[in-house]
Amino acid sequence: MSMLLTKRLMRSLWRTKLRLSAVVLMIAVGVFAGISFGAYGTAATTMYDDIYSDEEGRINLADVVVENPGGVWNGTTSEDICQAIRDEWTNPDLELEFCEPRLTLEGLMFNLLDNGSEDMVHAVWYGIDEGKVDRVWMPDHDCCSGRLAAAADEIVLDAHAASGMGIDVGESISIAAGAGRMNLTVVGIGLYSNHLYFAEEGALYPASAGTFATGYLSASGMEVLANRSTGSSNRILIDVKGTPPYDLQSTDAVEGVELNAVKAQILEIVSEESDDPVSVYDQSGIYSVELLRADAEGANKMYPYVTGMIAVVAGITIFLSLQRLIQSQAKEIAVLRTLGVPRRSIMPGYILAPMIIGSVGVAIGTALGVWVGAPAMLGMYEDIMGIPIIGYSVPPSLVILNVVIVMVIVLLSGIRPAWQAAQMQPLEVMRGQHEVRLSSRRIQRWTAKMPATVGLTIRSSIRKPVRLAFTFLAVGLSMLILGSMLLMMGSIEDLFGTERETWDARVNAPEGGEDEIIQWAQSKGVSYELLLQYPGSPAESDSRLLSVNGLDQFSSTDSPTGMIHVKLKEGSYPVANATVTQVLIDEGSSEFLGWKIGDQPTMMFGSISKQVKVTGITKGEIFRTVYLHRSDLSAEVGLNATSVLLDLPNGVEVDSELGAISEGITLMADQDKAFDEIMDKQIQFLIAVEGLGILMAFGVLFNTLVMNLAERDSELATLRVLGAPINRLGAMIFGEHLAIGVIGGIMACIFSVLGTQMLIDSMVQWAFFFTVQASLGSLAIIGGTVVLMSILLTPFGMWRIKKMDLVDSVKEFSN
Secondary structure, eight states: OHHHHHHHHHHHHHHTHHHHHHHHHHHHHHHHHHHHHHHHHHHHHHHHHHHHSSSTTSOOOOSEEEEOTTOOBOHHHHHHHHHHHHHHOOOSSSOEEEEEEEEEEEEEEEEEOTTSOEEEEEEEEEEOOSOSSSOOBOOSSTTOEEOOOOSTTEEEEEHHHHHHHTOOTTOEEEEESSSOEEEEEEEEEEBOGGGSSOOOTTOSSOOOTTSEEEEEEOHHHHHHHHTOOTTOBSEEEEEESSOOOOOOTTOSSOOOHHHHHHHHHHHHHHHHHOSSOOEEEOGGGSHHHHHHHHHHHHHHHHHHHHHHHHHHHHHHHHHHHHHHHHHHTHHHHHHHHHTTOOHHHHHHHHHHHHHHHHHHHHHHHHHHIIIIIHHHHHHHHHHHHOOOOOSOOOOHHHHHHHHHHHHHHHHHHHHHHHHHHHTOOHHHHHTTOSSOOOOOHHHHHHHHTSOHHHHHHHHHHTSOHHHHHHHHHHHHHHHHHHHHHHHHHHHHHHHTOTTSBOOSEEEEOOTTOHHHHHHHHHHHTOEEEEEEEEEEESBTTBOOOEEEEEESOOOBSSSOOSSBOBEEEEEOOOOTTOSSEEEEEEHHHHHHHOOOTTOOOEEEETTEEEEEEEEEEEEOOSSOEEEEEHHHHHHHHSOSOSEEEEEOOTTOOOOHHHHHTSSOEEEHHHHHHHHHHHHHHHHHHHHHHHHHHHHHHHHHHHHHHHHHHHHTHHHHHHHHHTTOOHHHHHHHHHHHHHHHHHHHHHHHHHHHHHHHHHHHHHHOBTTBOOOOOOOHHHHHHHHHHHHHHHHHTHHHHHHHHHTOOHHHHHHHHHO
């Protein structure tokens, strides 16, 4: 007998093909999205580990970097530092393998355009012999070819730059680094750890093609380019045997206890060998490395939630559908119970049904995820990042995890309906008392004064409060996908608005060379402003990096007067030459460090310890940032300026004369172009995600509203028999749909804001701090979309009423 009921259940499900297909589609999309996002996260994590390893043909990423941000050591000092580190290395648990001095300078590349003119491109040049640490990576892939630079007139160009400018092995390029131009032959095209994410230092989005370049010369070639003596360096790379753990910026745990002790010892050694302030950091301080690690970590955190959320929406839909089926099969269940069929024989069918539905959806989603979604996500990754993914396949553990998440949720969605079916009392069913209706006397009195159709609309809409509540929950979860993307994209556009920085060109000055740039600006009638940037850290025992910015003047985005403007969240601007140096910190630094206005912590400028006073907290910085007066910072670090900001009037452009006296020029137009390009790519992804959220919400609303109509067939038929016009009934359905849409839209807005903030809170870390700003425009789009979808279902209700068999419906009502 239970088999008979199960067959009857399956036939009933099959009759609702449209709703059944929507549920299967939701489950498939959940698995598809989970595998796609998961493949991206796992591929990135395993690929980075492989690239950074010390195996032959890989990069062998440095474990500790000593950087001289304000100067260059000569060859003798460089070798003395390495020798002192070797001699005084005392850590018994970590074995020193290599200590290699390197010279790295910013400069320019002169890109010859098709029309014969030259374009000056901001660049970073590295002096790299065939050392053992931080090697150039040249995988067996179409992106890379050639060999390493050996002679002084040879260079390996980064694959991102070569692709963007159409340069190949064997061609000649012209570059500079503040000491005149030099022509070099491209002998190889490769990739480097500091620029796997090909962006300028501190930029969140990749550089646009043809606006940024990096290259890797021999040590002798770099010394000729920069007019430096043999062995000059401004970085010391330390490699420890094995792969020692280091402190991750996304956790509060201290993972790198041993490496932290090594860094402290190295800082002490270098400070004794050199008077220059230095910065000592591990792999978390390498911008590209940390950004890519945080991105992969975020993807790995996110995909189980995406899969689970979509599966919950599908589970709610299954739950509501099964409840409706139980109601329609109540008499059959009652007859079986009267004939003595035990309750345990009734339950299996209602548990089996969602499992079958889930299995079909999982099979479709797995196939699409493995063969379509994962390759598409990895292809998008390669397109945006420009990093080749070699030899990756979707791991079985990823598929199993997503399948288990979905099937558990689907199974749980069928338990409650199955229990309800088994608990039905035959006598109550035969009397029609098994349907719970919410229609209190107060509601009846309130609706009695209304027109009959309006009163019926209100009473029928709230007769199933559980279904209505679950519908709003499912709609809110569905729109969370759309809402989170809208809110995040809107907040990112606000963060990177042009009002924060209004310069046209940022010219990097050689040490002590800012006066020549100022003279050029004055001769051209160009307004200028000096900027001093220096690496800092919160404390001597805390190596997390701070970006310290010394400004000539402070102004807000509301009343801009300078070329760099800050959004002051609270407090006041610092005063120059105060007894205790006054600073502004961003809200992320305040959050992680616990620094408040009025606090006087001791922070580090390189290796210089200095007590400061926090006078204000700024808003809108992605990275941890400190602002103070340039004169105060200059007095501490011994540098006057690192950059000169230019506001170019009409008709004045940067020229080769300026390029010859600078160490690189960044144009705001290039940054705006890069931002627009990445936003265009993100919009394509956004459209796909928006479509996913809208389809899911539409499926939930369709399922609920159709069930509401089906339950009122007899009532609507009676109204038609009594002469109620079709238009009046249509207005009744429209009103119900509008009310459900408005409430669902409000719920969608609430879920979007709260859910997005929770998602961001779980992903923010020291290297990446972000807050969501819920604009009225974004909320209007989210809520309006739900209302529009609900209203668009009204014609379907009208069609259903017109096609209704009045005789059968009234006959059922009379029974």
